[in-house]
Amino acid sequence: MSARKLAVIVLAAGQGTRMKSKLPKVLHGLAGKSMLAHVLSGVEQLSPDQVVVVVGPDAPAVEKAAAPHRVVVQHDRLGTGHAVREAFSALAGFCDAGDQADILVIFGDTPLIRSATFEKMVARRRAADGPVLLGLAFRPKDAGRYGRVRLDAQGRVAGIVEFADASDAEKAIDLCNAGILLGDGPTVCRLIHQLDNNNAQGEYYLPVIFDFAYAEGLDTRAVEASEEEVMGVNSRQELAAAEQVLQQRLRNEAMAQGVTLIDPASTWLSTDTVFGRDIIIEPSVFIGPGVTIADDVTLKAFSHIEGANIAEGAVIGPYARLRPGTEIKAGGKVGNFVETKNAVLGEGAKVNHLSYIGDAEIGARANIGAGTITCNYDGYNKWKTVIGEEAFIGSNTALVAPVTVGAGAIVGAGSTLTKAVEKDAIAVVRGRLVEKAGGGASFRAGRQKIKDQKTAEQNAEKKG
Numbered sequence: 001m002s003a004r005k006l007a008v009i010v011l012a013a014g015q016g017t018r019m020k021s022k023l024p025k026v027l028h029g030l031a032g033k034s035m036l037a038h039v040l041s042g043v044e045q046l047s048p049d050q051v052v053v054v055v056g057p058d059a060p061a062v063e064k065a066a067a068p069h070r071v072v073v074q075h076d077r078l079g080t081g082h083a084v085r086e087a088f089s090a091l092a093g094f095c096d097a098g099d100q101a102d103i104l105v106i107f108g109d110t111p112l113i114r115s116a117t118f119e120k121m122v123a124r125r126r127a128a129d130g131p132v133l134l135g136l137a138f139r140p141k142d143a144g145r146y147g148r149v150r151l152d153a154q155g156r157v158a159g160i161v162e163f164a165d166a167s168d169a170e171k172a173i174d175l176c177n178a179g180i181l182l183g184d185g186p187t188v189c190r191l192i193h194q195l196d197n198n199n200a201q202g203e204y205y206l207p208v209i210f211d212f213a214y215a216e217g218l219d220t221r222a223v224e225a226s227e228e229e230v231m232g233v234n235s236r237q238e239l240a241a242a243e244q245v246l247q248q249r250l251r252n253e254a255m256a257q258g259v260t261l262i263d264p265a266s267t268w269l270s271t272d273t274v275f276g277r278d279i280i281i282e283p284s285v286f287i288g289p290g291v292t293i294a295d296d297v298t299l300k301a302f303s304h305i306e307g308a309n310i311a312e313g314a315v316i317g318p319y320a321r322l323r324p325g326t327e328i329k330a331g332g333k334v335g336n337f338v339e340t341k342n343a344v345l346g347e348g349a350k351v352n353h354l355s356y357i358g359d360a361e362i363g364a365r366a367n368i369g370a371g372t373i374t375c376n377y378d379g380y381n382k383w384k385t386v387i388g389e390e391a392f393i394g395s396n397t398a399l400v401a402p403v404t405v406g407a408g409a410i411v412g413a414g415s416t417l418t419k420a421v422e423k424d425a426i427a428v429v430r431g432r433l434v435e436k437a438g439g440g441a442s443f444r445a446g447r448q449k450i451k452d453q454k455t456a457e458q459n460a461e462k463k464g
Ligand code: UD1
Pocket: 011, 012, 013, 014, 015, 054, 074, 076, 077, 078, 079, 080, 081, 082, 083, 107, 108, 109, 110, 145, 146, 147, 148, 160, 161, 162, 176, 177, 178, 179, 204, 205, 206, 207, 231, 232, 233, 234
């Protein structure tokens, strides 16, 4: 592409009143990461020369999410045009007349835009006959409260009117403003300074620079995108709608890569989920952030997985919960109602039923019996359990960490283990069995006798 420089301004200072939340709107999550993170990763793929994120006052969490990009605080939220003007303070070399630079403005609440669309806009702007100012527009099923884009007979953008200021005729326009714009840097800077807040909402409206540019006879155009891509998120309903769109995208990508989703609609993925091939995912599986799944893995129904690496051929679930720091080696098995956290399950090792395995290392081919619990937390600190290769832990064992079981060792069912067990040893921690022949029968006879006596006494009282 050309040597023109590119700066991106991300607007993320809005209060998001309609979200009814103490969390700033752009930090609400979609498929495992914040809206702002979605927007920034799309932008980063453009390799811009500079990125400035405009944030609201007292929003340290937004500033943190914007890192490592430059942040400008918009102290008074006076509208999108004002937010862009505030960003100029951080954009040396993009505003002076004669600068060979473009400015792209995007919204932190428009998280589903594909970087290919940004690239298309940049290519269009930089074509030999490229427009000075280029907007992104769409035709939603319900135009709702979006700004309306007025085109002239030549298809140029004659202006953009906000819903709150639109006449009935303008409200009937079905072409809507997605908010994103790309333009010649010095021109954008110059026009922004001409904005006023003389409108229904008393705000400095960014899109009005199209009206100004058009009035000057500059070439102003719009690229159209699908509603699914450019929908803005202003409410919880719109957040849920965006999540659906994103999930469908992620499901389609997974299937295209060789993953079988038995019921795509009930499979929940994260943007960073990494898949191998020939993976089978049964219905109602939730995959949170930080999950890598290798070839030939089966995730059975109703499993919840976050921060886990699952190697070739492992079988997880049904009803398994893998928490962050879980590593399942090749052929490992985690069965129903098993929770793992910060745990390595060696090759071919099995934890098949009703267990908690936390802060643990389990050797290859070890077998962890039903109901085994690693007691990793003493109320103050976490401790580790290490189990050697091919060890066998009997059902209902409590492993009180720190504790180790050597390779090939056997721990008897029901043990509460507080000391290390040597390699190949057998350990049983259990009260001794005491058996008395006929004891059960004589116990019952004794109790029956007492009961009969009481009944006889009660009957005598009633008569008397
Ligand atoms: C905006 C557009 C509208 C468009 C719609 C698309 C304006 C005036 N209107 O409306 O034409 O159809 O987006 O989704 O631009 N922000 C700031 N500082 C502010 C105000 C907003 O940083 O003072 C940020 C917000 O955090 C948000 C973005 O700018 O990320 C858009 O603001 P919002 O108030 O949501 O604008 P809309 O009313 O949706």
